[in-house]
Amino acid sequence: MAKRLPEDIETLVSNLEDLDYYAILQLDSNADYIEIRTQFHECAQRYHPDRFLSAAFDEERAKIYSVYKRMTEAYRVLFDPELRVAYDEGLRGGALRLDPDLRARRLTGAARSLTSPFARLYLNAAKKKFDAEDWRGAAIDAELGLSIEDADALKDLHTAAVRRMVRSGESNHE
Amino acid sequence: MAQEHQFVLGIDLGTTNSACAVVQAGSASVVRRGDDRIIPSMIAARSDGSMAVGLEAKRERLLDPVNAIYSAKRLIGRRYSSPEVTKMIESVPYKIFEGRNESVMVGFGGRKLSAVEVSSYVLKYLRQMAEEALGQRIRKCVISVPANFTDSQRSATRISARLAGLEVIRIINEPTAAALAYGYIEDMDRRIAVYDFGGGTFDVTILEITQNVFEVLATSGEMFLGGDDLDEAILAAMLTQFEEEHGVDLHKHPVARARLRSVAEEVKIELSETSQVSRYIEGVLPDQGKNLNFSLTETALRDLIGPIVQRTVGVCEEAMKIAGIRREQIDEIVLVGGTTRIPIVRETVQAIFNRKPQTSINPMSVVAVGAAIQGAALVGLLVPMADGGVSAPSMNATAVLLDVTPRSLAVRTLGGNVDRIIERNSVVPVEQTRLFTTTVDNQKYVRIEVCQGESASFDENTKLGEVLLSGIRPAPRGEISVSVTFEINTDGLLEVRALDGQTGQEQTATMKVLGGMSPEDVEAMISKAESEGLLEEDGHGGSVVAR
Ligand SMILES: Nc1ncnc2c1ncn2[C@@H]1O[C@H](COP(=O)(O)OP(=O)(O)OP(=O)(O)O)[C@@H](O)[C@H]1O
Ligand SMILES: [Mg+2]
Numbered sequence: 082m083a084k085r086l087p088e089d090i091e092t093l094v095s096n097l098e099d100l101d102y103y104a105i106l107q108l109d110s111n112a113d114y115i116e117i118r119t120q121f122h123e124c125a126q127r128y129h130p131d132r133f134l135s136a137a138f139d140e141e142r143a144k145i146y147s148v149y150k151r152m153t154e155a156y157r158v159l160f161d162p163e164l165r166v167a168y169d170e171g172l173r174g175g176a177l178r179l180d181p182d183l184r185a186r187r188l189t190g191a192a193r194s195l196t197s198p199f200a201r202l203y204l205n206a207a208k209k210k211f212d213a214e215d216w217r218g219a220a221i222d223a224e225l226g227l228s229i230e231d232a233d234a235l236k237d238l239h240t241a242a243v244r245r246m247v248r249s250g251e252s253n254h255e
Numbered sequence: 256m257a258q259e260h261q262f263v264l265g266i267d268l269g270t271t272n273s274a275c276a277v278v279q280a281g282s283a284s285v286v287r288r289g290d291d292r293i294i295p296s297m298i299a300a301r302s303d304g305s306m307a308v309g310l311e312a313k314r315e316r317l318l319d320p321v322n323a324i325y326s327a328k329r330l331i332g333r334r335y336s337s338p339e340v341t342k343m344i345e346s347v348p349y350k351i352f353e354g355r356n357e358s359v360m361v362g363f364g365g366r367k368l369s370a371v372e373v374s375s376y377v378l379k380y381l382r383q384m385a386e387e388a389l390g391q392r393i394r395k396c397v398i399s400v401p402a403n404f405t406d407s408q409r410s411a412t413r414i415s416a417r418l419a420g421l422e423v424i425r426i427i428n429e430p431t432a433a434a435l436a437y438g439y440i441e442d443m444d445r446r447i448a449v450y451d452f453g454g455g456t457f458d459v460t461i462l463e464i465t466q467n468v469f470e471v472l473a474t475s476g477e478m479f480l481g482g483d484d485l486d487e488a489i490l491a492a493m494l495t496q497f498e499e500e501h502g503v504d505l506h507k508h509p510v511a512r513a514r515l516r517s518v519a520e521e522v523k524i525e526l527s528e529t530s531q532v533s534r535y536i537e538g539v540l541p542d543q544g545k546n547l548n549f550s551l552t553e554t555a556l557r558d559l560i561g562p563i564v565q566r567t568v569g570v571c572e573e574a575m576k577i578a579g580i581r582r583e584q585i586d587e588i589v590l591v592g593g594t595t596r597i598p599i600v601r602e603t604v605q606a607i608f609n610r611k612p613q614t615s616i617n618p619m620s621v622v623a624v625g626a627a628i629q630g631a632a633l634v635g636l637l638v639p640m641a642d643g644g645v646s647a648p649s650m651n652a653t654a655v656l657l658d659v660t661p662r663s664l665a666v667r668t669l670g671g672n673v674d675r676i677i678e679r680n681s682v683v684p685v686e687q688t689r690l691f692t693t694t695v696d697n698q699k700y701v702r703i704e705v706c707q708g709e710s711a712s713f714d715e716n717t718k719l720g721e722v723l724l725s726g727i728r729p730a731p732r733g734e735i736s737v738s739v740t741f742e743i744n745t746d747g748l749l750e751v752r753a754l755d756g757q758t759g760q761e762q763t764a765t766m767k768v769l770g771g772m773s774p775e776d777v778e779a780m781i782s783k784a785e786s787e788g789l790l791e792e793d794g795h796g797g798s799v800v801a802r
Contacts (some may be wrong), residue, residue: 122466122657129655130745134424134633146745150684157681181688181738187675196472196579196680230579 086141090128094144101177102155102168105148110169114160114199121156128152158184161198163205191234200230207238216246263424263634264385264396265627267432267620268374268412269296270328271454271482272593275381275396276623277389278631283436285620286385293619294384298376299323300364308380320348320513322363326455327377329478330359330370332404332411334718339478348509355776356767371415372780378419396421397630399622402428402460402474403661405707406749407719413746414777418784424633426746430460431469431656432625433591436616439464445586446472448574450604450612452567453592455481459571461578461585469656472680473578475570480563482523482594488559489519493549501545511539515547522549526556527596557599564603571607588612593619629654658683660743667704667713676741679709686742690756693727693735700725701737705749705766720767722751727762737762 086094093105103110106120126132133145158164158179164186168179178184188201195201203226210218223239226232265276265283272293276285285292291310299307299315300322307315316323326347333340335353344351350362359370378398385393398421400412409426416423430449439447444465451458458476462469493515494505505511518534525532533550551559575582588608594600595618604612616624632654659680665673666689676687691701701724708716724737736756743749753764 119466122468125468125655125657126466129657131425131633131655146684149745150686153682153684154686157685185676185687185689188678193678196577200579231576231581232579233576 086133086144090145090148093128093148097148097151099177100151101172102159102179105151105155106159108159112159114162117156117159121152121160124152125149154178154184162202163198194234195226195230195232197230200226200232200235202226203229204232204235204238207235207242211238211242214245216242216249220246260391261395261634262385262389262391262393263627263630264382264393264421265432265623265625265630266378266381266396266398266416267429267622267626268328268378268398268400268415269453269622270326270456272296272619273377273381274620274623275385276620276627277385278627279389283624283627283631285617285623286381286388288384288387294377294380295325296328296374296377297323297325298373300366304364306376308376317510317513317517320509322349324349324361324363324368324373327361327370327373329455330361331374331415332370332408333359335359337717342479371411372418374412374415375418378416378421382419382421394420394422395424395630395634397425397427397626397633398423399427399429399432399626401456401458401476402430402471403458403476404747405662405717405719406743406747409747413748417777417781420784425629427626427629427656428460428471428658429591429622430458430462430474430589431471431658432622432629433589434462434464434469434625435628435654436621436625437587437589437613439587446580446584447587447589448571448585448608449589449591450567450571450595451476451591452594452600453481454594455479455483457481457567457570459567459574461574461580467654469654469658470682471659471661472580473574473576474661475574475577477566477570480566481592482520484563485523485560485594485597486516486519488563489523489551489556490516492551492559493519493547496549497539497545497547500547503540503543503545505539508540515539518549522551523556523597524593526551526553527598529553553598556597560597561599564597564600567600567603568607582608582610585610589621590614590618591621629656658745658747660685660747662707662717663709664719664741664743664749665706665708665713665716667706671713672711673706673713673716677743681743683747684742684744686740688738688740690736690738691724692737693730693732696732697729698732698735699727699729701727703739705741705751719749722753723763723765723767724753725763725765728755728758739764 106124108117108120128149130146130149133142158168164179167183171179192201192204195204203222207219207222207226210222219242220239223235223242226235227239262277267274273296274285274293276283294309295313297312299312301307301315312323329339329343334357340359352360352362354360354369360367361373382393396416398412398416400409413423433449434447447462449460456476456478457480458474460474461472463472498504518536522532522534531550531552536547539545539547585608588604588610590612601612659682660677663675663679664677665675668674676689677685691703703722705719705722706713706716707719710716727735738754738756740752751764751766753762755762
């Protein structure tokens with residue numbers, strides 16, 4: 082006799098390749114980050130493979146694992162602002178999953194030292210503004226980043242931007 | 256099929272000591288044999304050739320230090336040539352040498368064992384202890400490992416358990432287990448710092464719990480910082496006093512020193528409860544009958560060990576930094592490890608986090624208790640249904656452990672640097688795919704070296720092993736690309752798959768885990784253990800265990 086998992090899981094398994102990241106996490110496409118996180122945690126409660134450890138059938142376990150793995154993939158992408166932008170763009174063109182190359186994006190230098198993807202976003206924004214000599218903008222972004230994560234890279238950038246701001250302020254007062 | 260209750264053993268396999276616990280009638284208790292709950296993670300060869308495990312092995316070590324193996328956890332799943340193993344070779348009296356596949360072997364009493372086997376003796380001892388206490392065969396366990404254990408260390412630990420006749424249903428991080436033991440799962444969301452100061456290592460981990468989901472935010476530690484260092488500091492004071500009184504330098508007397516070191520440990524432990532301890536040690540040098548009358552006050556102990564304890568401060572600060580949080584954002588401090596019993600250690604913790612730590616559960620068994628709780632939760636979740644299916648898991652307040660990869664996974668580039676494939680702190684399971692291209696004409700195979708760690712230079716990380724892609728179609732260089740998928744599963748174990756980038760054909764990819772064992776070796780070892788009855792036999796009083 083066929084062994085069966087709960088209905089909702091069977092449905093997820095058979096539709097796995099037709100679901101986009103929002104659908105697999107049962108999210109609205111304009112969900113904010115707190116909602117994404119909360120919803121992922123809800124999904125983890127329900128679908129984490131540990132919940133099915135005593136399902137002693139390899140086939141069922143493999144199914145659950147594949148569903149949950151897709152959920153972690155969706156979460157990783159949607160929770161990262163940079164990846165989410167790339168994903169949303171692809172999704173408009175019909176790509177249900179983010180391209181593996183983009184998914185495996187390499188972080189470099191200072192960005193790696195930050196844990197929070199949001200702090201990273203502010204760091205990148207601050208850097209861009211800094212390079213464009215928008216000292217004030219850079220300082221504000223770095224400060225916003227610092228409100229999320231107490232990271233050296235952000236502190237350094239903030240200090241540098243403030244210093245330039247003060248200096249350029251002086252030279253403006255001729 | 257007769258259904259007896261399925262106990263899941265929660266195991267804390269420590270560097271210095273091990274313990275196990277089970278959940279019975281809804282509450283967790285530490286397994287004991289007589290008064291012993293904490294078992295030294297040690298095995299030794301007696302002069303008659305038999306093997307001693309645990310406390311007996313610790314006693315043997317005093318008589319014959321060369322033939323007692325301790326701290327096997329520092330060796331397990333590591334490559335022989337790794338810096339940690341090199342350091343061990345310099346600092347332990349027993350023999351360490353290289354086995355197959357760059358694995359680590361130890362030699363004692365005319366035997367040769369892999370580090371995996373050494374641990375399996377300790378695990379088997381724990382299993383039998385629990386079987387005696389519960390009166391039934393135990394098959395399943397949840398085993399804890401440090402949060403920063405690599406893939407190869409985790410899989411080696413799992414193999415150890417299999418060799419000991421135990422199926423590992425889940426590997427759990429030690430700090431997570433400690434937090435589970437405190438039952439934080441049941442109430443609100445919070446951040447917890449777990450300060451684990453044991454016999455040989457120090458670790459601090461910052462966890463976040465939201466909606467019953469556990470996440471490791473950061474973990475830092477020092478591989479060689481623990482109660483042993485405190486014993487050494489006290490021993491040094493003893494040696495100085497002895498030299499002043501008798502004019503004899505004991506550095507050349509290993510047996511006398513070993514004896515004094517164990518007295519030093521006793522003194523240290525007593526000073527956690529009292530303000531002064533005195534010991535009279537007769538015949539320090541047996542043939543010369545020289546005695547030592549040693550006393551130490553708690554205040555003097557503070558001066559001796561203060562600088563060592565102080566080293567934990569920076570590690571805690573680093574962990575908070577990696578987690579990106581300030582100490583005010585931490586809600587609870589959990590103490591783990593025997594060394595946290597010392598008043599000055601508790602005071603230091605309180606100063607670091609500006610908060611009183613939790614102390615209601617014995618810090619030496621809190622990890623085993625947490626592992627047992629998780630074990631019971633995991634098997635208690637599903638009720639098999641009559642039609643052979645399973646009912647939906649109940650959504651009661653049991654923890655889901657959302658583990659993240661403790662370190663980044665990377666491959667070696669041509670220049671000796673790393674190309675990171677999976678970033679640290681990714682929620683598992685996680686898979687990432689990379690394309691690898693041939694660099695010479697008609698290349699037959701591609702070798703990819705894999706490591707874990709955060710350094711930009713490959714060699715400064717922990718090398719895990721190599722992936723070999725073979726059976727590649729003959730073609731001019733650069734024309735063939737192989738897409739390799741690296742996956743870390745929910746147990747933190749690495750799997751590698753490969754596809755031919757052009758044809759989509761599956762490609763053979765074999766992952767050779769260095770310092771580990773090949774699947775064939777493992778199977779051979781297990782069947783050997785089975786045929787010798789090693790998995791079932793009871794070495795302690797011959798109580799019969801039903802299969
Ligand atoms: N009451 C006590 N006071 C002070 N130190 C103690 C006390 N009880 C045990 N210890 C010390 O705790 C250490 C062992 O701790 P524990 O069993 O937690 O280590 P472990 O987990 O095996 O080691 P590790 O953390 O290195 O893996 C020993 O150094 C021992 O001397
Ligand atoms: Mg420990």
